[in-house]
Amino acid sequence: MVEGRISKIAGPVITAEGMKGAQMYEVVRVGEERLIGEIIELEEDRAVIQVYEETVGMRPGGEVVGSGAPLSVELGPGLLRMIYDGIQRPLEMIKNETGDFIQRGVDVPSLSRTAKWHFTPVVKEGDKVVAGDVLGEVQETEVITHRILVPPDLPGGVIESVAKEGDYTVEDTVAVLKTADGRRELSMLQRWPVRLGRPYREKLDPEEPLISGQRIFDTFFPLTKGGTSAIPGPFGAGKTVSQHQLAKWADADVIVYVGCGERGNEMTEVLEEFPHLEDPKTGKPLMERTVLIANTSNMPVAARDASIYTGATIAEYYRDMGYNVALMADSTSRWAEAMREISGRLEEMPGEEGYPAYLASRLAEFYERAGRVVTLGSDERYGSLAMIGAVSPPGGDFSEPVTQNTLRITKVFWALDASLADRRHFPSINWLRSYSLYTDAVEPWWSRNISPQWKEFRVKAMAMLQKEAELKEIVQLVGADALPDRERLVLEAARMIREDFLQQNAFHDVDTYCSPKKQFAMLKLMIEFYDRADEAVSKGVPAKDIAEMSVIDEIARLKYVPETEYEAKIEEINNKLQEELMALVEKYSER
Amino acid sequence: MAVQMKEYTSTTEVAGPLMIVEGVEGAGYGELVDIKLSNGEKRRGQVLEIAGERAVVQVFEGTKGIDTRDTKVRFTGETIKLPVSREMTGRIFDGTGRPIDKKPEILPEKFLDIHGAPMNPTGREYPREFIQTGISTIDGMNTLVRGQKLPIFSGSGLPHNELAAQIARQARVLGEEEEFSVVFAAMGITFEEASFFMKDFERTGALEKVTAFLNLANDPAIERIITPRLALTTAEYYAFDLGMHVLVILTDMTNYCEALREIAAARGEVPGRRGYPGYMYTDLSTIYERAGRIAGKKGTITQMPILSMPDDDITHPIPDLTGYITEGQFVLSRELHRRGIYPPVDVLPSLSRLMKGGIGPGRTREDHANVSDQLYSAYAEGRDLRNLVAIVGEEALTDRDKRFLEFAERFEKEFVTQDRDEDRSIERTLEIGWRLLSILPERELKRISSDYIKKYHPNYKEGAKEGSSEEREGQAEE
Numbered sequence A: 001m002v003e004g005r006i007s008k009i010a011g012p013v014i015t016a017e018g019m020k021g022a023q024m025y026e027v028v029r030v031g032e033e034r035l036i037g038e039i040i041e042l043e044e045d046r047a048v049i050q051v052y053e054e055t056v057g058m059r060p061g062g063e064v065v066g067s068g069a070p071l072s073v074e075l076g077p078g079l080l081r082m083i084y085d086g087i088q089r090p091l092e093m094i095k096n097e098t099g100d101f102i103q104r105g106v107d108v109p110s111l112s113r114t115a116k117w118h119f120t121p122v123v124k125e126g127d128k129v130v131a132g133d134v135l136g137e138v139q140e141t142e143v144i145t146h147r148i149l150v151p152p153d154l155p156g157g158v159i160e161s162v163a164k165e166g167d168y169t170v171e172d173t174v175a176v177l178k179t180a181d182g183r184r185e186l187s188m189l190q191r192w193p194v195r196l197g198r199p200y201r202e203k204l205d206p207e208e209p210l211i212s213g214q215r216i217f218d219t220f221f222p223l224t225k226g227g228t229s230a231i232p233g234p235f236g237a238g239k240t241v242s243q244h245q246l247a248k249w250a251d252a253d254v255i256v257y258v259g260c261g262e263r264g265n266e267m268t269e270v271l272e273e274f275p276h277l278e279d280p281k282t283g284k285p286l287m288e289r290t291v292l293i294a295n296t297s298n299m300p301v302a303a304r305d306a307s308i309y310t311g312a313t314i315a316e317y318y319r320d321m322g323y324n325v326a327l328m329a330d331s332t333s334r335w336a337e338a339m340r341e342i343s344g345r346l347e348e349m350p351g352e353e354g355y356p357a358y359l360a361s362r363l364a365e366f367y368e369r370a371g372r373v374v375t376l377g378s379d380e381r382y383g384s385l386a387m388i389g390a391v392s393p394p395g396g397d398f399s400e401p402v403t404q405n406t407l408r409i410t411k412v413f414w415a416l417d418a419s420l421a422d423r424r425h426f427p428s429i430n431w432l433r434s435y436s437l438y439t440d441a442v443e444p445w446w447s448r449n450i451s452p453q454w455k456e457f458r459v460k461a462m463a464m465l466q467k468e469a470e471l472k473e474i475v476q477l478v479g480a481d482a483l484p485d486r487e488r489l490v491l492e493a494a495r496m497i498r499e500d501f502l503q504q505n506a507f508h509d510v511d512t513y514c515s516p517k518k519q520f521a522m523l524k525l526m527i528e529f530y531d532r533a534d535e536a537v538s539k540g541v542p543a544k545d546i547a548e549m550s551v552i553d554e555i556a557r558l559k560y561v562p563e564t565e566y567e568a569k570i571e572e573i574n575n576k577l578q579e580e581l582m583a584l585v586e587k588y589s590e591r
Numbered sequence B: 001m002a003v004q005m006k007e008y009t010s011t012t013e014v015a016g017p018l019m020i021v022e023g024v025e026g027a028g029y030g031e032l033v034d035i036k037l038s039n040g041e042k043r044r045g046q047v048l049e050i051a052g053e054r055a056v057v058q059v060f061e062g063t064k065g066i067d068t069r070d071t072k073v074r075f076t077g078e079t080i081k082l083p084v085s086r087e088m089t090g091r092i093f094d095g096t097g098r099p100i101d102k103k104p105e106i107l108p109e110k111f112l113d114i115h116g117a118p119m120n121p122t123g124r125e126y127p128r129e130f131i132q133t134g135i136s137t138i139d140g141m142n143t144l145v146r147g148q149k150l151p152i153f154s155g156s157g158l159p160h161n162e163l164a165a166q167i168a169r170q171a172r173v174l175g176e177e178e179e180f181s182v183v184f185a186a187m188g189i190t191f192e193e194a195s196f197f198m199k200d201f202e203r204t205g206a207l208e209k210v211t212a213f214l215n216l217a218n219d220p221a222i223e224r225i226i227t228p229r230l231a232l233t234t235a236e237y238y239a240f241d242l243g244m245h246v247l248v249i250l251t252d253m254t255n256y257c258e259a260l261r262e263i264a265a266a267r268g269e270v271p272g273r274r275g276y277p278g279y280m281y282t283d284l285s286t287i288y289e290r291a292g293r294i295a296g297k298k299g300t301i302t303q304m305p306i307l308s309m310p311d312d313d314i315t316h317p318i319p320d321l322t323g324y325i326t327e328g329q330f331v332l333s334r335e336l337h338r339r340g341i342y343p344p345v346d347v348l349p350s351l352s353r354l355m356k357g358g359i360g361p362g363r364t365r366e367d368h369a370n371v372s373d374q375l376y377s378a379y380a381e382g383r384d385l386r387n388l389v390a391i392v393g394e395e396a397l398t399d400r401d402k403r404f405l406e407f408a409e410r411f412e413k414e415f416v417t418q419d420r421d422e423d424r425s426i427e428r429t430l431e432i433g434w435r436l437l438s439i440l441p442e443r444e445l446k447r448i449s450s451d452y453i454k455k456y457h458p459n460y461k462e463g464a465k466e467g468s469s470e471e472r473e474g475q476a477e478e
């Protein structure tokens, strides 16, 4: 092992001498308290190390010991339901050791060494296996069957022996593999370096939507399983609520939620809430499919960088088992700022706004770890990893480097808008600025599963909102009175789409989740409302009278009608709409 | 390792708030430094960087008078600790924690590291307890809860001090008489401003529950780096050791940030936006995140930082980074202030993120969330129409629009406006809200469930007479 001495300490970055033989990104232990650090620059025998814990009190001359391995995470049963810090230490254990406030120097394993898991073998003696093949299964939580895989960095081989069905700890040997390089004992525990994407056989184009139950996402700016999306917005615009909504309702199998440099209470909220919320798909508590990574804003800044990679690696691990995984990172700006801070301490040449020149490539590498793949292994498993990154641009100005570099990579842009948030239009996503490059990709899914008319209605609604924006400019100059009736009806219909469809209250028991079927039914109703009303207007009914029809109020309350009752309600509304319109047409044709 | 008590006279450089000492052995990063000037004056500092035998020390009281020949420097081997005790309540300290009220020294019960440590998210309890401040724009639309960090974004010349003092005076949790305490930290505010607060505390008899740390405008700027940390260390002791409910007022965070910038500039760091250091977000979070509650502990820390937005610009890095960390913000508006409206809280950019957990049945009232939402959207619409009227004239408005216009007008006069010592109960606030909403056609109240309309809308209230409940509620209630 390499052993050196601290020579300089400046915040989270220390310099050590006598480090010849150390490797870039190697994990080291620093000082008397053996704090965890990572080498981020090497020059002859001098190493620059970012330390993942508070460095106060550290002195020159202190010992620095190499570990010989890069920063890695532990993978195996027991990840789900956990909350980890940025370098995968379980926060619950840290609390048991040091109390309600986090002290440094705690050394606890990421996965329990004593917990027993019920292992059921899938292979048998003499079977030929390759990397990625399933050796056995563990029911990790009520909803997730954990597949124990032949590690991706192993060559294939023949099973020499496999454990009988029974309870084992993660370190117990569950299979012995005869490979070309010799005999290998395999346990349920694997390690993987966080900065290295886990391998897969083949990447595929995304095709299935990641349904979130949020109307503006699913219907207007859809994300896919394996897709990438960015949510930039000023403070208080709704990034975290959107991310929480996705973590709650997205129809992924596994959720990895990374709280990167944000508030402690927001993680506590998830911890308190998720065990009590039911997954609409399985009916089981949401926590059963969730892994949390928390590096709150006041935790050591270097670990912020690690938290993102830790999250991505755990997410890939479940993808490799053949699951659809979604990763939320709130907020990637804090990660970028951590890069900037460390880079500044390294006295690197700053790029735009002080960010290091490699900002763009780091972001690109991160989002490239998303995707739908054919996993390793001989059984043609499909898995996916979708990534949703919140971005916190200073002053809400999207022209800054983190937002711009992120938008260059991600395929979906959910643009939050402070002026919408100010008027409590939530989710405050600007429908004119946002986009999704997956709309065509998911069209067949909607067409097959919901309705072939999905695209048509979607396009009509968008056109209406676009038209509204144009008309509003005119209204600003001359007042609404000056508009012809048909255009005033467009304003009314667009208002309906905005307020009664796009607005969705995350905190309302019913409105918080809207199934794709209901989304479509609502949109259809609104478009049909417009078409019929337009016909009535062309027969002489004033737009003003239409806006005063009582059926409009019922349409407005449709979002609060439970999933089991909305169909009947829509039928009722349709009939009423018919009647009210007919009455109006009659009234005005008599004159 | 043995504690280094060696005295160094090897200061080689003094630059702004920093001094550089050479030949240092065994000093630790971040530790406390005692400095003795040639005239015998004592100061304190902290190690900011240590490279080999060269230490960069930041001097809290400023470097004026420090020389490179006679100044003696001692590295204490310890981080900066604050002696704390229950006896600190009712006392006044300077910005570095020395008593300035001519009363005896504090007999410490404990010494606590002023930098604190991050609260473990698994140890936190999500704050949900409603604090009634008696101010409608806050209670009704941006509810404060116990353990929240909620700053006031203000501008020079706006009545943020009056508002903060009113909140400190009136804040209470309904149905409870628990031990509470105010920790007040002043950073670079004027003597007059500080004295306004102290007099207000005195007038209302709260002074004995106040612990004040005062760094005034003429005190050393670098001291401001530690003043809020002293206050929060005290608050943590009160809340989590003694079980008190603590309200921490930090004013003015803008001066704190200026001090941070000064140090960064002196160190020759690459400046971030507008010259503030790139790590300002992280630094501020180590202050603001020291609020909240801990599961199983009785005490809480509620934080109310005050900051003046340079040039009223909410996108300026100081309010911007603050807003990204705190759990909402109260924004004061110069326009409302100019029109004589007190408190000039502009509700539209204001926000309380913890409101949803603190209101509703059993906490405030079942219709609270709906009413608040409706007030927001109606007022936003009214304000838009006001702009429109400026261009097209009121004649161009429909009858419906005119009502929204009237709503916005009366909202500002009746809901926002209140007296400096008017303590409205939450019922009263909601009632005013309903009265204003009744200006609008009932079908426009889309954010309110029809059940609540039937139950609370003035139109459905039998024998409801305008003005019958006009008299003020508040203290008189008990």
Ligand SMILES: Nc1ncnc2c1ncn2[C@@H]1O[C@H](COP(=O)(O)OP(=O)(O)OP(=O)(O)O)[C@@H](O)[C@H]1O
Pocket (backbone or CB within 6 Å): A233, A234, A235, A236, A237, A238, A239, A240, A241, A242, A262, A392, A426, A427, A428, A504, A505, A506, A507, B323, B324, B325, B351, B352, B353, B354
């Ligand atoms: N879909 C929604 N439904 C209801 N309320 C919402 C919704 N989205 C956001 N809000 C409201 O807006 C507030 C701010 O949202 P959120 O905390 O997500 O902002 P943010 O963009 O993450 O801000 P920051 O950058 O400071 O973390 C929430 O506390 C909530 O009151």
Ligand SMILES: [Mg+2]
Pocket (backbone or CB within 6 Å): A239, A240, A241, A262, A330
């Ligand atoms: Mg957020």
